Amino acid sequence: MLMNKRIIITFFILLALLFPIIMPNSYYLYIMSLSFIWIIAVYGLNIVAGYTGYLSLAHAGFFAIGAYAFGLLTTKTEIGFWPAFILAPIITTAIGTLIGLVSLRTKEHFFAIYTLCVGYIIYLVIDKWESLTGGVRGLIGIPALPDLGPISLSAPTSQYYFVLFIMLWMVFIAYRLVHSLVGRTLIAIRNSETLALSLGISTTKNKLLSFMLSTFYAGVAGTLYASFIRFLGPEISSTTIMFDLLTYLIVGGIGTLSGPIVGTLLIVWTSQTLQFLQDYRMLIFGPLLTLIIIYSPRGIVGFISGLFRNRKARKKVAAVQVEKQV
Amino acid sequence: MFLETRNLTKSFGGLTAVKEVDFSVDKGKINAIIGPNGAGKSTFFNLISGVHKPTSGQIKFKGEDITKLPANKIAKLGMARTFQTTSLFENATIIENVMVGHRLRTKSNLFDAVFNTKRLRNEERESYNKALEVLEFVGLLDVKDQLVANISQEEKKRTAIALALATEPEIVFLDEPTAGINPEETAALAQLIRKMSENGLTVCLIEHKMQMVMSLAEKIMVLNYGEKIAEGTPEEIQKNEQVIKAYLGGSVHA
Numbered sequence: 001m002l003m004n005k006r007i008i009i010t011f012f013i014l015l016a017l018l019f020p021i022i023m024p025n026s027y028y029l030y031i032m033s034l035s036f037i038w039i040i041a042v043y044g045l046n047i048v049a050g051y052t053g054y055l056s057l058a059h060a061g062f063f064a065i066g067a068y069a070f071g072l073l074t075t076k077t078e079i080g081f082w083p084a085f086i087l088a089p090i091i092t093t094a095i096g097t098l099i100g101l102v103s104l105r106t107k108e109h110f111f112a113i114y115t116l117c118v119g120y121i122i123y124l125v126i127d128k129w130e131s132l133t134g135g136v137r138g139l140i141g142i143p144a145l146p147d148l149g150p151i152s153l154s155a156p157t158s159q160y161y162f163v164l165f166i167m168l169w170m171v172f173i174a175y176r177l178v179h180s181l182v183g184r185t186l187i188a189i190r191n192s193e194t195l196a197l198s199l200g201i202s203t204t205k206n207k208l209l210s211f212m213l214s215t216f217y218a219g220v221a222g223t224l225y226a227s228f229i230r231f232l233g234p235e236i237s238s239t240t241i242m243f244d245l246l247t248y249l250i251v252g253g254i255g256t257l258s259g260p261i262v263g264t265l266l267i268v269w270t271s272q273t274l275q276f277l278q279d280y281r282m283l284i285f286g287p288l289l290t291l292i293i294i295y296s297p298r299g300i301v302g303f304i305s306g307l308f309r310n311r312k313a314r315k316k317v318a319a320v321q322v323e324k325q326v
Numbered sequence: 327m328f329l330e331t332r333n334l335t336k337s338f339g340g341l342t343a344v345k346e347v348d349f350s351v352d353k354g355k356i357n358a359i360i361g362p363n364g365a366g367k368s369t370f371f372n373l374i375s376g377v378h379k380p381t382s383g384q385i386k387f388k389g390e391d392i393t394k395l396p397a398n399k400i401a402k403l404g405m406a407r408t409f410q411t412t413s414l415f416e417n418a419t420i421i422e423n424v425m426v427g428h429r430l431r432t433k434s435n436l437f438d439a440v441f442n443t444k445r446l447r448n449e450e451r452e453s454y455n456k457a458l459e460v461l462e463f464v465g466l467l468d469v470k471d472q473l474v475a476n477i478s479q480e481e482k483k484r485t486a487i488a489l490a491l492a493t494e495p496e497i498v499f500l501d502e503p504t505a506g507i508n509p510e511e512t513a514a515l516a517q518l519i520r521k522m523s524e525n526g527l528t529v530c531l532i533e534h535k536m537q538m539v540m541s542l543a544e545k546i547m548v549l550n551y552g553e554k555i556a557e558g559t560p561e562e563i564q565k566n567e568q569v570i571k572a573y574l575g576g577s578v579h580a
Contacts, residue, residue, distance in 0.1 A: 176439055176440055180434065180439035180442075180446055181446065181449060182435065183439070184425060184426045185429055195412065197398050198376075198401055198406070199427055199493055200399075200401030200430025200493055
């Protein structure tokens with residue numbers, strides 16, 4: 001099983017690496033790079049909503065904070081591209097920590113509603129604070145990726161690899177986290193906070209940690225987005241983006257490790273192919289989402305791994321029966 | 327005194343769920359709290375384990391005042407508990423569920439997780455071994471790799487006890503450990519509870535099944551309408567007029 005998993009993962013990484021060669025189409029590369037950025041953001045949402053059980057609806061807001069932090073640092077200060085690139089996610093996490101301290105005093109749907117409001121306030125601040133953010137006109141003039149030593153990062157292909165590289169790191173960190181004692185702690189909180197507390201787990205500390213980490217992911221994604229698109233408008237913090245991220249996560253599989261990748265790629269590419277339907281696309285996504293929530297609450301990945309687990313369990317039962325007969 | 331409460335009171339609005347209860351747990355023994363439905367047994371447990379904060383009164387554990395401590399700090403002092411319904415992670419195996427029980431004795435943080443440090447690997451192994459140890463103790467070692475979703479109610483109860491034991495407690499509170507399982511399984515669980523006591527653990531349980539409590543417990547407290555109406559050995563409790571009245575439906579105030 002483990003062997004199989006390794007082979008599958010290597011295959012997909014290879015596929016991702018060869019993608020620009022298989023599809024030397026700069027538009028496809030653009031869509032793919034953008035998907036990778038969304039994937040990073042969705043992983044952040046997965047940590048807090050999927051593994052800790054706290055549905056943060058301010059996630060798009062933090063994504064926007066990351067993007068604007070980077071945009072403002074590069075256009076309005078002289079600190080340079082790379083320092084801004086590192087500073088922007090840190091700023092996002094710092095703001096996230098402050099908001100987490102307050103919002104985590106609420107629970108369940110109250111938390112969701114509270115963070116939804118936080119997200120909207122972030123949108124309003126970006127939209128109305130024209131002197132800083134440029135308001136509805138947006139923020140322009142964000143510099144392109146500078147060359148990294150001898151490596152040029154201006155061509156679509158090299159940008160693709162750059163985003164892919166960072167995404168793989170972020171996925172790797174999520175993998176390490178989920179499979180560690182820290183991840184188990186978060187899952188214990190998701191299952192039952194009272195039980196986790198009675199097991200001696202400081203839920204306050206761990207929830208804040210999870211929230212901070214999710215905003216860090218949002219910040220990284222936002223920073224990449226800003227450096228990739230090079231134009232920012234307040235709509236990136238809108239509820240539309242928020243629910244897009246949530247849809248990617250739920251379709252792929254909330255609380256699963258590969259769910260964000262599966263969900264994001266699937267929906268981004270389906271909506272690309274269904275572009276001719278314009279807004280009627282939602283007629284397909286709406287029912288799809290409803291069906292998934294009803295029949296497979298852990299998304300496509302949860303459904304598939306459920307199939308595998310059942311088969312494995314049946315094999316085990318069969319083996320035990322054979323043993324008994326002998 | 328190992329664990330004692332003094333004048334412990336909890337009111338929810340106008341309702342007094344637990345009223346001025348003085349109670350003490352003897353070290354190394356099996357203690358039980360019984361009482362009719364709604365007598366305040368679970369609330370009393372929740373007060374001791376820090377899930378609820380008492381309105382007034384005091385709780386002392388190993389001579390330390392724990393009245394105001396949060397539940398997680400109390401657990402670290404060596405007090406574990408189970409719940410009437412344990413919410414386990416259904417999509418994970420038994421051992422994966424139990425491993426987290428040892429988390430409070432480990433120190434790994436986010437940094438350790440991201441860099442997969444030696445400390446993390448050691449502590450993971452430690453947690454795994456602890457889980458193996460307690461699963462063997464409760465008799466679930468051969469099913470440790472089963473998904474919790476596929477195991478029986480009785481096995482879930484045992485898993486919950488294993489989870490409590492993984493915290494390395496000195497005292498374990500069991501909230502209706504045999505609710506919803508058949509007589510045979512109840513006897514087997516009683517056996518397990520006795521084994522815990524023989525291994526030096528102090529046990530305190532809430533139970534409805536009279537027969538089991540009478541044969542198992544060495545000291546019993548009876549609660550009714552939030553008040554302690556009797557305390558003593560099983561023989562003493564069985565003869566107590568007030569207890570009989572409470573259980574036969576007569577009013578204590580009559």
